[in-house]
Amino acid sequence: MFMRVGFDNDKYISMQAEHIRNRIDQFGGKLYLEFGGKLFDDLHASRVLPGFKPDAKISMLKSLMDEVEIIIAINANDIEQNKIRGDLGITYDEDVLRLMDVLQGMGFYVGSVVITQYSGQPAADAFRHRLNSLGITSYLHYPIPGYPSDIERIVSDDGYGKNEYVETTRPLVVVTAPGPGSGKMATCLSQLYHENKRGVKAGYAKYETFPVWNLPLKHPVNIAYEAATLDLNDANVIDPFHLEAYNKVTVNYNRDVEIFPVLKAMMERISGSCPYQSPTDMGVNMAGFAIVDDEACKEAARKEIVRRYFQAANDVKSTGMGQDQVDKCELLMNQADVSVNDLKARSAVLLKEETTGAPVGAITLPNGEVVTGKTSTNLGAAACTLINALKALAGIDLDADVISDEAIEPICELKTSVLNSNNPRLHSDETIIALAISSATNQVAKQVLECVDQLRGCDAFFSVIISETDEQFYKKLGMNLSCEPKYELHRYYHK
Numbered sequence: 114m115f116m117r118v119g120f121d122n123d124k125y126i127s128m129q130a131e132h133i134r135n136r137i138d139q140f141g142g143k144l145y146l147e148f149g150g151k152l153f154d155d156l157h158a159s160r161v162l163p164g165f166k167p168d169a170k171i172s173m174l175k176s177l178m179d180e181v182e183i184i185i186a187i188n189a190n191d192i193e194q195n196k197i198r199g200d201l202g203i204t205y206d207e208d209v210l211r212l213m214d215v216l217q218g219m220g221f222y223v224g225s226v227v228i229t230q231y232s233g234q235p236a237a238d239a240f241r242h243r244l245n246s247l248g249i250t251s252y253l254h255y256p257i258p259g260y261p262s263d264i265e266r267i268v269s270d271d272g273y274g275k276n277e278y279v280e281t282t283r284p285l286v287v288v289t290a291p292g293p294g295s296g297k298m299a300t301c302l303s304q305l306y307h308e309n310k311r312g313v314k315a316g317y318a319k320y321e322t323f324p325v326w327n328l329p330l331k332h333p334v335n336i337a338y339e340a341a342t343l344d345l346n347d348a349n350v351i352d353p354f355h356l357e358a359y360n361k362v363t364v365n366y367n368r369d370v371e372i373f374p375v376l377k378a379m380m381e382r383i384s385g386s387c388p389y390q391s392p393t394d395m396g397v398n399m400a401g402f403a404i405v406d407d408e409a410c411k412e413a414a415r416k417e418i419v420r421r422y423f424q425a426a427n428d429v430k431s432t433g434m435g436q437d438q439v440d441k442c443e444l445l446m447n448q449a450d451v452s453v454n455d456l457k458a459r460s461a462v463l464l465k466e467e468t469t470g471a472p473v474g475a476i477t478l479p480n481g482e483v484v485t486g487k488t489s490t491n492l493g494a495a496a497c498t499l500i501n502a503l504k505a506l507a508g509i510d511l512d513a514d515v516i517s518d519e520a521i522e523p524i525c526e527l528k529t530s531v532l533n534s535n536n537p538r539l540h541s542d543e544t545i546i547a548l549a550i551s552s553a554t555n556q557v558a559k560q561v562l563e564c565v566d567q568l569r570g571c572d573a574f575f576s577v578i579i580s581e582t583d584e585q586f587y588k589k590l591g592m593n594l595s596c597e598p599k600y601e602l603h604r605y606y607h608k
Contacts, residue, residue, distance in 0.1 A: 119409030120164035120400075126173045128399040133177065133320075136397055137284050139388070140316025143308065145301040146397070148289040149321035153215070158322055160593060161337045161414040162400065163570075170322075171219065174287065182283035183216055183223045185209050186290045186300045189230050189237035198292060206240045208291040213249070224286075225250040225279055229296030232256055252277040254296065254303060261375045268382040273306035293345060298376075305383050316388065317380070318397050319369075324349045326363045326393050327401040333414035333449045335364055340421035340445050343438040355391035363393040415451040416572065419595070422446060422453065426598035427578055456595065457483050458574035463597075466576045472601050474498030474575040476592070478505060479567060488538065491521050494575060495583035496544035502571070503548075506564035507557075515558045520547040542586040568592055577601040 137144040150158075153171040166172070174181055191205045198208050213223050226244055228237055231253045244251045254276040259266050266272050279300075286304070288297045301317045308315040323338035335349050352365040354373055369392040376395075380387040389395045404410055422442040428435050446452060454460060458475040461483045466473045472494040475485045484505045486498030501511050509515065524543055528534040539547065545565070552559035569591030578596045587594045 117406060117409035117412070118164040119404060119406040119413065120162040121403045121405045122164055122166050122169055124405075125165070125169060125400060125403035126176065128402055129170075129173045129397070130176045132397050132399050133173075133285065133318075136316070136318050137180070141314030142284050143286075143313060143315035144284065145286045145288060145304050145315060145317050147297045147301050147317070147319045148287050149297070149319065150323070152212075152289055155322070156591075157337075157341050157417070158400075159570075160417050160420075161334050162404065162410055163413045164405070165400075165403075170320075174221070175219070177285060178220060180283055180285045181221060181287055182281050182285070183221055183287045183289060184225055184227055184279060184281070184300065185212055185223065186227045186229055186288055186295045186297050187240075188295050189228050189232065189234045191291075191295065192228070192240050193234040193236040195236075196292070205291040205295070206236075210247075212289070212291065222283070224281055225252060227252045227254055227279060227288075227296070227300050229254045229299060230256050250280075252279050254300060260299075261372065261379075264375065264378045264382060268306060268379055273303040274310075276303045276307075278307040279304055298372075302376075302379055302383070305380070309383050317395075319392075319395050320397050321369075322398055322400050324364045324366055325401040326352075326365060326396060326398065328364065328404075330364050331448055333411045333418065333451075336445050336449045337414040337417045337421070338366075340418045340442055343421070343425055343441055344435075352391050352393045355393040358390035358394075363391075365392045365396075369395075415449050415455065416593075418442070418446055418449050418451055419453055419456055420593060423595040423598065427596055430578065430598040430600070456572060456574055457481075458572050459595070459597075461485055462574050462576050472575065472577045472579075474573060474579075476502040476568070477572040478502060479571065484511070491525060491538055492544060493536075493538040493540060493580070493583065494577075495541045495579045495587065496539050498573070498575075499541045499568075499587075500544060500548070500561075502568060503561045503564045506567050507561045509557060509561060513557065515555065515561050516544070516547050516551045517555065517558075520550045540580060540582045540586070542582060545586075565590065 153168045155167050155170060158165045159167045187205055187209050196205045198205065201208065209226055216223050226249060228241060228251060231237055241251050257267050257272045288300050290297050305315055305317055324335040328335055330349055330351060339347060339349055348367045349364055350367050350370055352363045352370060355361060355363045373392045377387045425435060425438045425442050429439055458477045461475040462473050465485050469487050471488045473485060473487045474494045475483050476498055477483050482505060484502045486494060486501040488494045489497050504511050521539065524539060524547060525537040529537045548558055548562050552562045572593045573587055575596045578600055584594060
C-alpha cells in the first residue's frame with residue numbers, strides 16, 4: 114500500500130492561473146490580490162491534500178510571471194516587538210528580507226515593502242533605514258482612528274488618503290507578508306482608494322487556500338484548517354451572505370465573514386459599487402476543484418488533526434500555556450471522528466516502550482510498514498529510528514551495522530570532550546553525516562543513504578519530546594513528526 118494521491122496539482126495550477134486572469138479582466142486590467150498563507154513551502158496543504166506540491170502556489174504565479182508584481186507588507190508593531198515566525202525562528206523583519214531573496218531568486222519582481230500601522234516606532238525607523246541602504250523602496254501606511262468601523266473617515270483623505278501611494282507597474286499586484294496581522298487587506302484597499310482618485314480602474318480579491326469554500330463545513334480538510342490555526346482562534350462558518358445572495362451553501366471563516374460588511378461599504382465608497390455579494394465571491398481559490406480522491410484527502414486530513422493535537426499538547430508541556438488550544442483540538446478530533454490512537458506509529462511506539470523502558474520512536478513507511486527504534490549506546494532514539502527506517506527502505510536487515518565505529522566514535526568524543534555535551538549519543542543529523550562518511554567505503558551504507566528522499570511525507574512518532582535538533586532535521590527531511598507530551602528526564606530546562 115503506497116500513499117494515495119488525492120489532489121491533481123497540474124490541474125490546480127492551470128485552473129487557478131486562468132481564474133486569476135479572468136479576475137484581472139473583470140476589473141479592467143489591474144488587480145490587487147491579497148495572498149493569505151504561504152507563497153511557497155505550504156506543507157500544511159501538501160499534508161491534507163496529498164498530491165498538492167508545497168510550491169504549487171508559487172508555480173502558479175510563475176505561469177503569470179510577466180504580469181506579477183509583489184508587495185510585502187509588515188506591521189510596524191511587529192517590528193517593534195521583534196515578533197518571531199514560529200516555523201523559522203526568525204523575526205518578521207528578517208523574514209521580509211528572506212522573502213525578497215527567495216522571490217527575486219525565482220525571477221519575480223518584488224516592487225516594494227509597505228510598513229503598516231506606522232506611528233514613529235524606533236525599530237520601524239531603523240528597519241526602513243536598513244531597507245533604504247539595501248536599495249529597497251519602502252512606503253509608510255498609518256493607523257486610522259476608528260478603523261474599521263468609521264467608514265467615512267477611513268475612505269477619505271484623513272484615512273487611506275494619508276497613506277503613501279505605492280507605485281506599481283504591472284496588472285497583478287500580489288500583496289503578501291511574513292504572517293497574519295501584517296495589514297495585507299488594508300494595503301490593498303488603500304491602493305484602490307489612491308488608484309480611484311487617479312482614475313485608474315483596479316480591483317481587489319483574496320487568495321486563501323483554506324477553508325476550501327466548496328467542501329462541506331465539517332469536511333476533515335476544513336476541520337484540519339481550524340486545527341492548524343488554533344492560536345488565531347479561527348472558526349469555519351457557513352457564509353451567510355453567499356447563502357442569502359445565491360441560496361448556495363459555501364464555507365468561509367469567521368474573520369472574513371465578520372469584516373465583509375465593512376469591506377463592502379469601503380469598496381462602495383471608493384468606487385461607487387462593490388462587485389462582491391459575499392466573502393466567498395471575494396476569493397479566487399480553486400483548490401476544491403482539483404481534488405480527485407476525496408477519501409484520500411479525508412484520511413490525510415484526519416491524520417493532520419491528530420498531529421496538531423500533539424503539537425498543541427507539546428506546547429503546553431514546554432510552556433505551561435495553551436490548554437484551551439488542546440481542548441479545542443480535542444473537540445475538532447471528535448468532529449472528524451478521529452482519535453490519538455489512529456496514528457499507526459504511535460501504537461507501535463507505546464507497545465515497544467512498555468517492553469524497553471527507554472525512549473522509542475517509530476516511522477510509518479510509504480508501504481504502510483512501521484519501523485521502530487530506541488535509544489542505544491551511541492545513538493539517540495531519533496537517530497536510531499531514522500537509520501532503521503532507511504535500512505528497511507533499502508531492504509537491509511535491521512541488525513546490520515551500516516555505520517562504522519570509526520565514523521561514530523570521533524563524533525561522540527568530540528561532543529563530550531570538546532563541545533562539553535553531557536550526552537555523547539548522536540543526533541539524527543550527526544548520524545546521517547556519519548552514514549555519508551561510511552558510504553565512501555561501504556556499499557551497503559551508500560545503498561541505505563540513497564533512500565533518504567523516500568522518507569518525505571512519512572509519519573514519525575516518539576514516546577518523548579525529542580530534541581530541537583532532531584525535530585528540525587526530521588522536518589528538513591519532509592517528515593510529519595509528533596511526540597507524546599512528556600520529557601525523557603524530569604528537568605525544569607529542556608533546551
